Amino acid sequence: MNDDVGGYLGELVDRARDVLGDELVGAYAAGSVGLDAYQPGRSDVDVALVVARALAGPTKRALVDRLRHEALPCPARGLELVVYRREVAASGTPDPGFEVELNTGPAMPFRATYAPADRPAADGRFWYALDRSILHQAGLAVLGPPAAEAFADLAPGDLRRLLAEALAWWLALPTPPGDAPAPGAEDAVLGACRALVKVRDGHWLSKADAGRRLLGRGDHVDLIGRSIAARRGGPPPGGPEARAFQRRVLAELLADGAH
Incomplete structure (x- = not known):
């Protein structure tokens, strides 16, 4: 610490x-x-x-x-x-x-x-x-x-529902028009990575560590790699591509929850 x-x-x-x-x-x-x-x-x-x-x-x-x-x-x-x-x-x-x-x-x-x-x-x-x-x-x-x-953990159904609500909240935030770098988009991408890793693997990781885990599996390498780099001072990804990734993660959470 x-x-x-x-x-x-x-x-x-x-x-x-x-x-x-x-x-x-x-x-x-x-x-x-x-x-x-x-x-x-x-x-x-x-x-x-x-x-x-x-x-x-x-x-x-x-x-x-x-x-x-x-x-x-x-x-x-x-x-x-x-x-x-x-x-x-x-x-x-x-x-x-x-x-x-x-x-x-x-x-x-x-x-x-x-x-x-x-x-x-x-x-x-x-x-x-x-x-x-x-x-x-x-x-x-x-x-x-x-x-x-x-602290007690959440039931799996409650966890998935709240993660979906969090992603929907992120998606509702305004972003600059066009494909220019969007400040904060890296956190949106890596937050979605963390939700995905929690649901798939059952473990909470930091946003950056969740991104690295998905990178190791070959998932969305370019976008996640740029999002991790942005936390060290690099340019953030564009708003549209960040939102597209969040929507894909949200769709997976909702599909899993329907089973």
Whole structure:
């Protein structure tokens, strides 16, 4: 783990414990940190906190005040933090189920959401259960029991449905007209690679590692290769070709789910 991120996570947990006391029963690094794919300057720090029971509104706001970037500077692009009750984390539910969500950082718009019903549907409600599935496999415990014990995985049908919803969400985003390189298209392609590898092989990989696995099998070598290179500073692929690849992956997910 990056030393700056390690120190940040330690301070974050100390501050969370100051607010939550014994209600805090677990803290886990997720996303690129958990998957050992953290890329300074590009990656976020993803954190899941687990609490014993539902939090009151003032406690949620106090937690946000102590952890937002202005109070605890984030060494990455941003912090994406989600708090779950212990029973939700262990349930395998496909629902969002969070107590509070905080997005904050030097290159990330601030957002604090205090209930799933307040999450705009247009922003996607599939992220949370997919993140908990990744935590079940690859979460890094900073506090509490191993992530595989704290977080249940999704049922296969729920997993495939949420992955399809995520791909449909990506496909609905606007892209520049024409075939010119489209910033962010590399993440769209590699996110689709990750979904495909998870469904085919049963394992979560980082976006880039999922792309490399498909490259090794000879799948869409040119497009995936350029998408991986774009994460190191190369030009991203064009929007139309990225969307065409996403549609092919979505079709495979939907076809498998119909069987």
